[in-house]
Amino acid sequence: AQSVTQLGSHVSVSEGALVLLRCNYSSSVPPYLFWYVQYPNQGLQLLLKYTSAATLVKGINGFEAEFKKSETSFHLTKPSAHMSDAAEYFCASGGSDKLIFGTGTRLQVFP
Amino acid sequence: DAGVTQSPTHLIKTRGQQVTLRCSPKSGHDTVSWYQQALGQGPQFIFQYYEEEERQRGNFPDRFSGHQFPNYSSELNVNALLLGDSALYLCASSPGATGRQETQYFGPGTRLLVL
Numbered sequence: 001a002q003s004v005t006q007l008g009s010h011v012s013v014s015e016g017a018l019v020l021l022r023c024n025y026s027s028s029v030p031p032y033l034f035w036y037v038q039y040p041n042q043g044l045q046l047l048l049k050y051t052s053a054a055t056l057v058k059g060i061n062g063f064e065a066e067f068k069k070s071e072t073s074f075h076l077t078k079p080s081a082h083m084s085d086a087a088e089y090f091c092a093s094g095g096s097d098k099l100i101f102g103t104g105t106r107l108q109v110f111p
Numbered sequence: 112d113a114g115v116t117q118s119p120t121h122l123i124k125t126r127g128q129q130v131t132l133r134c135s136p137k138s139g140h141d142t143v144s145w146y147q148q149a150l151g152q153g154p155q156f157i158f159q160y161y162e163e164e165e166r167q168r169g170n171f172p173d174r175f176s177g178h179q180f181p182n183y184s185s186e187l188n189v190n191a192l193l194l195g196d197s198a199l200y201l202c203a204s205s206p207g208a209t210g211r212q213e214t215q216y217f218g219p220g221t222r223l224l225v226l
Contacts, residue, residue, distance in 0.1 A: 041222075043201055043220045092153075097166075098169070099146075099154070099156065099215060100156070101154050103152060104152070
């Protein structure tokens with residue numbers, strides 16, 4: 001069965017600092033992996049997705065994620081945080097059939 | 112191009128009542144999935160509709176039912192509401208026939224409060 005674990009329910013960084021949000025997956029088949037962002041009182045917006053074409057995936061708003069099969073990880077990074085990045089971030093496994101979500105990581109950005 | 116739309120945005124019901132939520136998929140998408148997001152949790156898959164049939168179902172009781180119309184729009188119905196049904200209900204659409212790697216695009220959600 002597929003599952004996704006997000007380490008750290010809350011992450012706080014200063015504006016301009018590196019953002020690192022952790023995600024580990026468990027899957028018996030090659031996974032499709034996604035990162036979504038949710039701003040307060042809104043739905044989910046796709047940041048990026050991995051579909052086995054390339055291990056380093058670039059997304060919107062300067063975010064990227066690297067698929068590491070040996071570590072079963074798909075961590076999300078951004079070199080320099082901006083105040084507007086404050087939101088809830090969800091890692092998900094699956095595809096167009098159904099998505100399995102992690103519990104989410106709330107990112108706070110301090111000036 | 113309109114994205115996924117949902118109505119209503121907010122809803123308040125009392126225990127035991129029934130509720131219907133509506134979703135219109137993104138243009139060109141024929142598959143609709145529904146998710147429940149409880150406060151502080153990640154979304155949980157309820158079910159998916161394709162070609163007006165329920166194609167997959169998550170671990171939700173039969174009180175949760177759905178429908179897909181010929182224009183691909185969808186409804187989620189919940190009967191005999193419980194306090195625990197209070198959540199944000201998200202609809203997502205995708206081009207279902209083209210493969211698992213396709214992305215699901217989400218609507219803004221309907222926030223349901225059961226008193």
